[in-house]
Each structure stands twice: as structure tokens, then as C-alpha cells.
Amino acid sequence: MARYIRAFIEDSPENEGDEVLLAKDEGSHLSRVLRIQQGDAVELLDGKGGRFASKCLEVDRNQVRVGISKIEKVAPCKTQTRMAIALGKGNKWEEIIRPLTELGINRLTPLKTERTEGAFSGVKLKDKKERWIKIAREASKQSGNAWLPVFDSPIDFQELIKSPEAGEERWMASLTSGMRTESMGKEANLLSIFIGPEGGWSEREEAQAKEVGLSFLSLGPYTLRLETATVSALAVARQLLLC
Known part of the structure; x- marks a missing residue:
């Protein structure tokens, strides 16, 4: 399998032909950890659909300069996917x-x-979002996904379901009722999947x-961990949307 070296x-x-000096943290990782050499290929991602083939021109201890050889714009999926997920204890929300991101989520709420069972104060929200973006960037580089998810601020369930967005289809994962349907999200601009607490x-x-008209989605008869439920629900949606 070919080795992909990616940077954000x-x-x-x-x-094409532009030169880019990578941020210090990205350059340091490429030079010290991945041992990149002059002439090595590097794929750059901007998190907004941009994918850029490049070649390493210069390597220093904390600095990497690359030259752009190809510019590609990855089209977004016709139906955007959002997951509204209950906060969990500890770092469970961060772990998902x-x-x-590797599966291509567009928005996380x-x-x-x-x-x-888990929450944090508004004072910490800025730091939390910075941490979430950092995790998403690492997942983007690992997977090659050219689109970073958007992170919303925490919101009460009752408040969120009051105001659907234009063209939004909403599904709620449930053990007590639900169905799976092959038409899920195919006519929607936004497919929102609600995942409850453990x-x-x-x-x-x-x-x-x-x-308020939410549809119910069954993920099977067994009680799932938060991480398992979120990944399973998104995998089903992505398969049905073929995107």
C-alpha cells in the first residue's frame, strides 16, 4: 500500500507552482516524526474541500516548504450529514x-x-472547540477526507428539535421503536441523526x-455504547446516500 504523507x-x-511554508507544528511533525525528505510527495488539505498535490522543496528541523503541482476541489455530498449527539462522561464525546470525521460527517452538535451525564461550562467551550478541531484535522490527514466538520455549541434537545432547517430530514436512533429505510435522506439537503445518552x-x-415529526431509526435490539451507536448510524446513512 502506498504511503500517504498529508499535512493541513x-x-x-x-x-500550480505556488510555494507553501507549512505551519510550525505541521512542519515539525513531517520532519521529525515522518522523516520527510526533499523530493517527497505531500498531499495538502484545507478542510474546505481543497486537496493539493505537492512536492517537498526544503526540510529544516521545524520547517517544511512545498511546491504545489496539482489543485483539486472535492465536491461536497449532495446531502449534508449532521449528528446531534448527547454529551457523555469523560472524553467520550471527543473520542467519537x-x-x-473519517466517515465524512459534515456537522456535529x-x-x-x-x-x-457529561457537561462543561461555557468558559471552557472555546478551548473545547479548539481541541475538537485539532482531532478532526488529524482524522482528516489520516483518512484523506478533504472536508472538516463544523462544530456547534451545546444545545438542549428540546430547543434543537423546535426549529428544523430548510430541506432537513431528521432521524432519531431508538431502541423502543424505529425502522431502517432505503429512502433515508436521499431527497434532503441536510440529514440530521439524533443519538441519545447511554x-x-x-x-x-x-x-x-x-x-415535531422526527422519524425513528433502529440500530438493532441491543444497547449500544455511545461510540458504537454514532459510528453505526453514520455508516448506515453514508451507505444509503452513496457519498
Whole structure:
């Protein structure tokens, strides 16, 4: 299997032949960890659909300069996917960012539910989002996904379901009821999948979801960990959307 060396960039080059000096952390990783050499191929990603083939021109201890040889714009999926996921204890919410980014999630929304077991103060939100973006970038480089997910601020479940977006289709993963359908999301601009806490949705939350028209999605008869439920639901959606 070919070895892919990837790096993340903030500013997208506009022309073939442009030279790019990688950020210090990216250059340090390539030079010290991956032992990149002059002439090695590097694939650059900007998280906004840009994929840039390049060749290493200069390697220093903390600095790598590359030359752009090809510019590619990866089209987004016709149906964008969002997962609204209940916050969990410890680092569980952070742990699911990597696999979901590898699978191509477009948007992640932390949910506060009646049985939510994890939370954090608004003061820490900025630091948390920076951490989430860092994890997503690493997953993007590992997988080659050219699109980084957008991270929303935490929101109450009841508040989120009140106001669907234009062209949005909404599914709620549930053990008590649900179905799988091959038409899932195919006519939607945005497919939102709601994943509850490990203690499950409350009866009131499921009743509220039915009242506002959410469809129910079955992930099988077994109680799943938060990480398993999120990855399983997105994998089903991506397969059905063929994107």
C-alpha cells in the first residue's frame, strides 16, 4: 500500500507552482516524526474541500516548504450529514470525533438531554472547540477526507428539535421503536441523526420527537455504547446516500 504523507494548511494555494511554508507544528511533525525528505510527495488539505498535490522543496528541523503541482476541489455530498449527539462522561464525546470525521460527517452538535451525564461550562467551550478541531484535522490527514466538520455549541434537545432547517430530514436512533429505510435522506439537503445518552432517551423526549415529526431509526435490539451507536448510524446513512 502506498504511503500517504498529508499535512493541513490554513490558506489555500491558488495556482500550480505556488510555494507553501507549512505551519510550525505541521512542519515539525513531517520532519521529525515522518522523516520527510526533499523530493517527497505531500498531499495538502484545507478542510474546505481543497486537496493539493505537492512536492517537498526544503526540510529544516521545524520547517517544511512545498511546491504545489496539482489543485483539486472535492465536491461536497449532495446531502449534508449532521449528528446531534448527547454529551457523555469523560472524553467520550471527543473520542467519537475521529471516526465520524473519517466517515465524512459534515456537522456535529453536542446535545444536552434529560439523562446527559457529561457537561462543561461555557468558559471552557472555546478551548473545547479548539481541541475538537485539532482531532478532526488529524482524522482528516489520516483518512484523506478533504472536508472538516463544523462544530456547534451545546444545545438542549428540546430547543434543537423546535426549529428544523430548510430541506432537513431528521432521524432519531431508538431502541423502543424505529425502522431502517432505503429512502433515508436521499431527497434532503441536510440529514440530521439524533443519538441519545447511554441511559437512553426519556419517554418524554421520544414523545416530543414524535410530536415535531422526527422519524425513528433502529440500530438493532441491543444497547449500544455511545461510540458504537454514532459510528453505526453514520455508516448506515453514508451507505444509503452513496457519498
